[in-house]
Structure formats: C-alpha cells, structure tokens
Amino acid sequence: MIRSFYTAGTGMLVQRDRMDVVSSNLTNVETTAYKADTLVHGRFRDMLIQRTNDPGSTREERRVGPLNTGVHIDRVYTSFAQGSLEQTGRSLDFALDGEGFFVVNTPDGVRYTRDGSFSVSANGYLVTAEGHFVQGENGNLRVNGDGFTVDEAGTITDAEGRTVGTLRIVTFDDLNGLRKEGNGLFANAAAGQARQSQAKVVQGALEGSNVDVASEITRLLTVARAYQTNQRVLTMVDSSLQKTVNEVGRV
Amino acid sequence: MQSVYTARHGLIAQQRRMDAVASNIANVNTAGYKSQRAGFKDALYTRMIDPSNVASDANLMQGSGAVLASTYRDFSAGAPILTSQKLDFYLEGDGFFAVSDGERTMYTRSGAFAVSVQNNQNYLVTADGYYVLDERGQRIALPQDVSGLTVAEDGTIDLGNGSSAKLRVVTFVNKDGLLHAGNSCYLATEASGEPAAGAAKVRQGQLESSNVDISLEMTRLIRTQRAYSIAARVLSTWNEMESETNSML
Numbered sequence: 001m002i003r004s005f006y007t008a009g010t011g012m013l014v015q016r017d018r019m020d021v022v023s024s025n026l027t028n029v030e031t032t033a034y035k036a037d038t039l040v041h042g043r044f045r046d047m048l049i050q051r052t053n054d055p056g057s058t059r060e061e062r063r064v065g066p067l068n069t070g071v072h073i074d075r076v077y078t079s080f081a082q083g084s085l086e087q088t089g090r091s092l093d094f095a096l097d098g099e100g101f102f103v104v105n106t107p108d109g110v111r112y113t114r115d116g117s118f119s120v121s122a123n124g125y126l127v128t129a130e131g132h133f134v135q136g137e138n139g140n141l142r143v144n145g146d147g148f149t150v151d152e153a154g155t156i157t158d159a160e161g162r163t164v165g166t167l168r169i170v171t172f173d174d175l176n177g178l179r180k181e182g183n184g185l186f187a188n189a190a191a192g193q194a195r196q197s198q199a200k201v202v203q204g205a206l207e208g209s210n211v212d213v214a215s216e217i218t219r220l221l222t223v224a225r226a227y228q229t230n231q232r233v234l235t236m237v238d239s240s241l242q243k244t245v246n247e248v249g250r251v
Numbered sequence: 252m253q254s255v256y257t258a259r260h261g262l263i264a265q266q267r268r269m270d271a272v273a274s275n276i277a278n279v280n281t282a283g284y285k286s287q288r289a290g291f292k293d294a295l296y297t298r299m300i301d302p303s304n305v306a307s308d309a310n311l312m313q314g315s316g317a318v319l320a321s322t323y324r325d326f327s328a329g330a331p332i333l334t335s336q337k338l339d340f341y342l343e344g345d346g347f348f349a350v351s352d353g354e355r356t357m358y359t360r361s362g363a364f365a366v367s368v369q370n371n372q373n374y375l376v377t378a379d380g381y382y383v384l385d386e387r388g389q390r391i392a393l394p395q396d397v398s399g400l401t402v403a404e405d406g407t408i409d410l411g412n413g414s415s416a417k418l419r420v421v422t423f424v425n426k427d428g429l430l431h432a433g434n435s436c437y438l439a440t441e442a443s444g445e446p447a448a449g450a451a452k453v454r455q456g457q458l459e460s461s462n463v464d465i466s467l468e469m470t471r472l473i474r475t476q477r478a479y480s481i482a483a484r485v486l487s488t489w490n491e492m493e494s495e496t497n498s499m500l
Contacts, residue, residue, distance in 0.1 A: 015492075024253075024316060030317070032291060074309070075309040077310070182294055190308055220488050224491055234499060
C-alpha cells in the first residue's frame with residue numbers, strides 16, 4: 001500500500017511536466033516557425049513481487065507476480081512538421097518550404113532557425129532580430145538595404161541585378177538531435193553533420209507555428225483530469241492508511 | 252510548475268500585440284502612417300531534469316512561453332491621395348523628408364506641410380510645426396505668397412519669387428532600426444545607420460495615405476484575442492490543478 005503512494009505520486013509529477021510542455025505549445029500558437037513539443041513518458045521497469053515468509057513453499061510458489069511502480073518522463077519529441085506560410089509582403093521576411101534551416105552565427109556558435117524575420121544591420125548585413133549574422137554560402141551576407149530579391153534556391157540579387165550571395169540552407173539526418181534554445185534557434189547536439197537542404201526559400205512570407213490548437217487543448221484537459229485522478233488515488237490510499245493506523249488497532 | 256509563468260508570458264505577449272493592432276486601426280486615416288506588426292519568438296528553454304547535466308543525450312528541453320521579440324514596421328508606400336494643395340507632398344519610392352523640432356532632426360513620410368510665421372518670416376513646417384529641412388539642413392524660408400510655389404521631382408522647390416530651395420530626401424539601410432517619435436516622425440539610431448540620399452520622387456498636391464490594411468488588422472485582432480484566451484485557459488487549468496494539490500492536505 002505504501003508503494004501506491006509513490007506510484008500515484010509519479011503519475012502526478014509526470015502530469016505536471018506534461019502540463020508545462022502543453023502550456024509552452026499553447027502560448028506559442030502565434031510564434032513564427034514554432035515547432036510543437038510532445039512529452040513522451042515511459043513506465044518504470046516492472047518489479048517481481050515475492051512472498052518473503054511462507055515456509056514450506058518453493059521459490060516459484062512464493063512469486064506473487066509483476067508490479068509496476070509508476071511513470072517517469074522519457075524525452076521531449078519535437079514535431080518538425082511544416083507550419084503554414086503566411087504572406088507578409090516584407091522583403092526581409094523569409095519562409096522555408098520543406099525540411100531545412102537558415103544558418104545563424106551567434107556568440108555561442110552556429111545555430112539553426114526556421115524563423116526568417118530578418119533585418120539589415122547598420123553596416124548593411126543581413127541579421128536576425130537579435131542581430132546575429134545570417135550565413136550565406138560564403139559567410140555573412142551584405143545586402144545593403146531591403147531592395148533585393150531572393151529566388152527559391154536562396155540566391156540574393158540586388159536592385160541592380162547583381163548576385164550578392166546565396167542563403168545557406170541546411171538540414172540534418174536526425175532532426176531529433178537538435179535542441180531548442182529559445183528565440184527560434186536550434187543547437188546541434190546530436191543531429192549529425194549538416195548537409196545541403198532542398199527546401200525552397202519564399203521571400204515576403206513567414207512560417208506560422210505548427211501547433212495544432214485542438215489537440216493541444218484536448219491534451220490540456222487530459223492532463224488536468226489525469227492529475228486529478230492520481231490525486232484521488234493518493235488521497236484514497238491516505239485514508240486507507242489512516243484507517244489502518246487509527247482504527248485497526250482499536251479492536 | 253512552470254506553466255503559470257508560461258501562461259503569463261503568453262498573456263503579456265498577446266497584450267503587446269493587441270497594442271500594435273489597436274495603434275494600426277486607430278491610424279487607418281493618418282497620412283504617412285506605417286503599420287506595425289508584432290513578431291514573437293519562443294522564450295528560454297531549460298532541462299526538465301538535472302539542469303546542470305546538459306551533456307546527456309535525451310532531449311528534455313522545456314520551453315517557458317512566448318515573448319515579443321520585435322515590432323516590424325511596414326515601410327511600403329501608402330496610396331497617393333490627390334489633394335491639390337500647394338503644400339502637400341508625396342514621396343514616390345523609398346525616402347523620408349528631414350524635419351527638425353529645433354533640437355533633433357527627425358524623418359517623416361507625411362508631407363502635409365504648412366506655413367509658419369515667425370518674426371515676420373514664413374517657414375515651411377509640418378502639420379505639427381516641425382521645420383522642414385533643405386539639402387544643407389537649414390529651415391526653408393518661404394515668400395509671403397506661396398501660390399506660385401512648385402516642386403520638381405527631385406525635390407527642388409521653385410518659390411515663385413525667383414529663388415529656390417531643395418528638400419532633403421533621405422533613406423536608411425535598416426528602416427527597422429528607426430525609432431518612432433510620434434506624429435509619424437522617426438529618429439535615426441545606431442541600428443538604422445546614417446541617413447543616405449533617397450531616390451524618391453517628390454509629387455506636389457498629393458498626400459500619402461496610411462498603409463494600414465484594415466481587413467488584415469481585423470484578422471490580427473481576432474487571432475490575438477484567441478491566442479489570449481488560450482493562454483488564459485492554460486492559466487485557469489493550472490489553477491485547477493494546483494487547487495487539487497492543495498486539497499490533498
């Protein structure tokens with residue numbers, strides 16, 4: 001009975017973590033190129049329960065059976081499904097159609113993003129909203145203002161028709177090896193070598209969040225109810241124990 | 252649970268966006284107004300278990316909501332409105348008029364100018380009384396009678412009394428870096444870069460309308476409202492769960 005305290009406890013803990021992930025998705029329904037997270041939970045290994053004091057029985061006969069002791073969080077799975085493209089008409093907005101990432105140079109090293117709401121720095125370089133340099137095939141891109149066009153392959157042509165450079169668009173063999181860092185940036189933790197992506201660049205558009213509000217709200221309700229259920233189990237075990245402590249001895 | 256703060260971030264971010272939408276809708280008829288758009292990014296991530304052990308392989312990064320990363324102004328041109336007023340100017344193409352409030356130089360696309368009389372001298376000013384500057388950064392003195400005033404495409408004003416002045420028309424490498432100073436005027440910042448000569452053509456007798464797209468703003472209004480109520484829903488669910496926790500005691 002004491003075990004069920006902890007089993008119900010782990011259930012509650014996991015639901016709290018799920019709640020955190022679901023609420024992060026739900027507050028990012030309007031975030032550019034946000035990728036929805038799902039918390040995957042696993043169960044603890046089954047334990048074999050065995051009677052310890054049963055004289056005369058064999059080892060096999062003393063076995064009661066397996067017992068599960070609850071759940072734990074396993075990992076976060078990020079869905080890299082394409083978000084819908086939204087036309088903005090701003091020449092510094094870019095969306096990627098297909099699997100791929102823009103490459104950004106930050107003080108912490110190279111990072112990857114699908115959020116293409118860029119700006120131009122005072123020196124004329126293409127930068128993110130935080131001022132990190134957007135990388136082309138040959139390093140930083142100097143575009144000198146917003147009067148340029150970008151084709152599907154990412155080739156940047158300025159107002160006079162000269163080629164300025166090409167946006168570097170990469171992808172990875174294992175996208176689950178990417179880690180979110182906030183500000184729409186991903187770090188490569190275990191995704192393998194970056195390779196050229198076939199994603200198409202769309203100028204004047206942004207990628208929307210890929211959060212499916214209906215299923216997230218459903219999940220929100222499920223989480224709240226599952227939490228409640230685990231709490232009920234816990235209080236029931238508690239009241240049984242209370243009976244054991246206070247009433248059984250009274251006979 | 253992080254979610255109460257996550258929900259709070261979401262509510263704040265949507266509130267800020269509502270401010271931008273409200274400002275756009277309020278300025279649907281303001282000459283030279285440029286619509287603004289709020290851009291969101293996801294907030295910081297932390298490891299759910301053992302924050303110090305970042306080397307571990309499994310992905311356990313948990314977000315903390317959304318933040319307003321920046322507001323972008325759409326500097327695309329508004330449609331010209333024919334007013335036939337001698338002192339109304341429209342910039343066709345990329346550029347800003349340079350104006351001064353006596354201390355700071357500001358930049359505007361709103362060309363609804365007027366005459367201001369000071370010490371028996373007429374000056375060309377904006378609707379808010381800021382001096383319009385010429386090529387050398389000086390105020391533009393006007394004759395008593397402005398009926399003969401004409402402006403060429405390149406911004407040269409023929410004052411009608413034989414003399415002329417040239418309007419200062421500039422542009423910036425990073426218009427997102429301009430600081431909005433109110434009254435449709437912008438200040439140059441370190442981020443916007445130094446003003447450079449603009450290529451815009453000056454048209455007389457026309458004004459630039461606001462570039463707010465009202466149907467787009469209404470869509471944004473609805474989306475903002477929905478996103479706000481979703482974040483509020485997260486908050487109330489959190490509250491429900493924590494009251495369950497509380498009732499265990």
